[in-house]
Amino acid sequence: MKTFNQRLQSQINKRRSHLCVGLDIKPEALIVKNANLNDLIDHTKKVISATHDLVAAYKPNLAFFERWGSQGYKWLESTIDFIGSETLIIGDAKRGDIGSSAEQYALSLFNHFNFDAVTVNPYLGRDGIMPFLQYQGKGIFVLCKTSNPSAYEIQNVEDKDSPIYIKIARLVTDLNSENNIGLVIGATVPEDIKRVRALTPNIPFLIPGIGSQGGDFERSLKFGSQNGSVLISVSRSVIFSGDQSEKAIRDMAKNYVDRMKAILDE
Amino acid sequence: MKTFNQRLQSQINKRRSHLCVGLDIKPEALIVKNANLNDLIDHTKKVISATHDLVAAYKPNLAFFERWGSQGYKWLESTIDFIGSETLIIGDAKRGDIGSSAEQYALSLFNHFNFDAVTVNPYLGRDGIMPFLQYQGKGIFVLCKTSNPSAYEIQNVEDKDSPIYIKIARLVTDLNSENNIGLVIGATVPEDIKRVRALTPNIPFLIPGIGSQGGDFERSLKFGSQNGSVLISVSRSVIFSGDQSEKAIRDMAKNYVDRMKAILDE
Numbered sequence: 378m379k380t381f382n383q384r385l386q387s388q389i390n391k392r393r394s395h396l397c398v399g400l401d402i403k404p405e406a407l408i409v410k411n412a413n414l415n416d417l418i419d420h421t422k423k424v425i426s427a428t429h430d431l432v433a434a435y436k437p438n439l440a441f442f443e444r445w446g447s448q449g450y451k452w453l454e455s456t457i458d459f460i461g462s463e464t465l466i467i468g469d470a471k472r473g474d475i476g477s478s479a480e481q482y483a484l485s486l487f488n489h490f491n492f493d494a495v496t497v498n499p500y501l502g503r504d505g506i507m508p509f510l511q512y513q514g515k516g517i518f519v520l521c522k523t524s525n526p527s528a529y530e531i532q533n534v535e536d537k538d539s540p541i542y543i544k545i546a547r548l549v550t551d552l553n554s555e556n557n558i559g560l561v562i563g564a565t566v567p568e569d570i571k572r573v574r575a576l577t578p579n580i581p582f583l584i585p586g587i588g589s590q591g592g593d594f595e596r597s598l599k600f601g602s603q604n605g606s607v608l609i610s611v612s613r614s615v616i617f618s619g620d621q622s623e624k625a626i627r628d629m630a631k632n633y634v635d636r637m638k639a640i641l642d643e
Numbered sequence: 644m645k646t647f648n649q650r651l652q653s654q655i656n657k658r659r660s661h662l663c664v665g666l667d668i669k670p671e672a673l674i675v676k677n678a679n680l681n682d683l684i685d686h687t688k689k690v691i692s693a694t695h696d697l698v699a700a701y702k703p704n705l706a707f708f709e710r711w712g713s714q715g716y717k718w719l720e721s722t723i724d725f726i727g728s729e730t731l732i733i734g735d736a737k738r739g740d741i742g743s744s745a746e747q748y749a750l751s752l753f754n755h756f757n758f759d760a761v762t763v764n765p766y767l768g769r770d771g772i773m774p775f776l777q778y779q780g781k782g783i784f785v786l787c788k789t790s791n792p793s794a795y796e797i798q799n800v801e802d803k804d805s806p807i808y809i810k811i812a813r814l815v816t817d818l819n820s821e822n823n824i825g826l827v828i829g830a831t832v833p834e835d836i837k838r839v840r841a842l843t844p845n846i847p848f849l850i851p852g853i854g855s856q857g858g859d860f861e862r863s864l865k866f867g868s869q870n871g872s873v874l875i876s877v878s879r880s881v882i883f884s885g886d887q888s889e890k891a892i893r894d895m896a897k898n899y900v901d902r903m904k905a906i907l908d909e
Contacts, residue, residue, distance in 0.1 A: 440747035447716035475791035481706035489712045500766040502793030526743035527768030
């Protein structure tokens with residue numbers, strides 16, 4: 378059986394795309410007035426129909442589904458069914474807990490929801506990460522350097538040796554014996570992408586922060602794609618593009634894919 | 644309207660109890676063979692019926708519910724209804740995300756599930772914490788020093804100034820203008836409880852790690868209760884006590900409450 382990191386690179390090659398579309402759909406962002414849960418479900422299907430052949434992966438952030446409780450999790454279950462098995466699905470859960478609870482999250486995300494990979498928060502240390510590494514063919518992306526303004530507060534704390542996010546990169550290299558771990562690094566910090574890439578050849582990077590968050594698309598892709606797989610994750614600027622029609626969404630996704638090809642072919 | 648931290652201390656006084664029971668129920672731990680979701684629901688009700696007048700708070704860990712997807716979240720919704728409004732309910736969610744996603748988690752946990760307080764992971768810095776502070780009467784407990792063996796890997800990284808967990812304690816003091824923030828510190832590290840308590844008078848502590856995890860009950864309670872509210876969280880040793888009958892569960896909870904009184908009356 379292929380490892381997740383192999384499956385990821387195969388998928389990027391097959392689709393000729395590094396695009397990962399974040400499914401972060403909230404009523405306040407829809408053109409439809411007073412959108413209800415059915416409107417959100419319809420919009421989710423529209424985004425997937427418009428982009429399924431253009432993306433390497435989808436990345437639903439669980440926050441947007443959990444907002445609606447059990448009904449929201451039904452929406453998530455049906456979204457995963459609707460995407461099907463031809464496209465990778467990354468559960469953006471950012472879970473982190475002590476070992477015995479992390480085991481339950483791993484059962485949730487890999488057994489119940491059947492995500493191909495999930496994002497994991499490293500604040501608890503390796504106990505909170507290891508339960509996610511016991512699933513054949515599945516993978517994880519550990520938060521290394523996130524894309525938000527206050528990311529530096531904890532992640533850049535530096536002892537005599539190196540900042541936290543570099544320690545995370547080293548920890549992940551230690552834990553990668555099954556070739557199933559990657560890192561999340563924000564496009565808002567392309568120099569950090571460059572630095573971590575030099576330390577972690579062959580570790581996949583999931584790079585959010587493009588579009589609304591103002592990350593550096595070109596340098597993030599260039600630095601990230603040297604010696605390793607890279608997914609560029611875009612959410613709001615694709616899923617709420619223009620008049621929010623299927624055409625507007627597809628055109629924006631296609632635009633990202635074409636720009637990636639142009640940058641990498643340079 | 645009372646702040647959460649005021650509500651917490653009132654509840655501790657009213658119940659004469661610092662006990663928080665973690666509702667972390669999994670089929671592998673039940674005496675019932677091949678337990679299904681209905682067995683888990685029945686056991687949850689049994690635990691609550693056995694202990695509701697003894698506890699200051701319940702703390703369902705969302706991992707154990709999320710394991711079952713939308714059906715598990717229905718179980719969580721019905722559990723919250725079953726507990727009612729006379730006892731505080733802390734959603735042990737350990738969520739942490741960039742601001743716009745943290746807003747969705749806050750809507751989930753405070754608006755949809757109606758938890759009184761939730762646990763929050765600080766790895767993203769203050770952006771990931773602040774959306775949870777916008778809800779009147781609600782509170783949060785920020786992970787400071789967790790109870791698991793590898794907690795030190797990130798939480799004890801120390802720059803020239805202080806380790807991460809001390810920085811978190813200072814950050815939380817900064818953010819506590821509405822008297823709605825506390826800290827999670829494990830009973831496995833009572834000396835750290837003492838150190839943080841000296842820095843953060845009046846900040847409530849939620850202390851897990853008693854029982855199966857082997858934390859130091861007496862010193863944790865003594866150090867934590869100096870100059871601030873404290874909740875001692877116990878899960879497995881109460882909810883799966885003895886023959887798992889209502890009597891066995893109640894006796895163990897009562898035993899904890901009595902021992903707490905004895906320690907504090909010394």
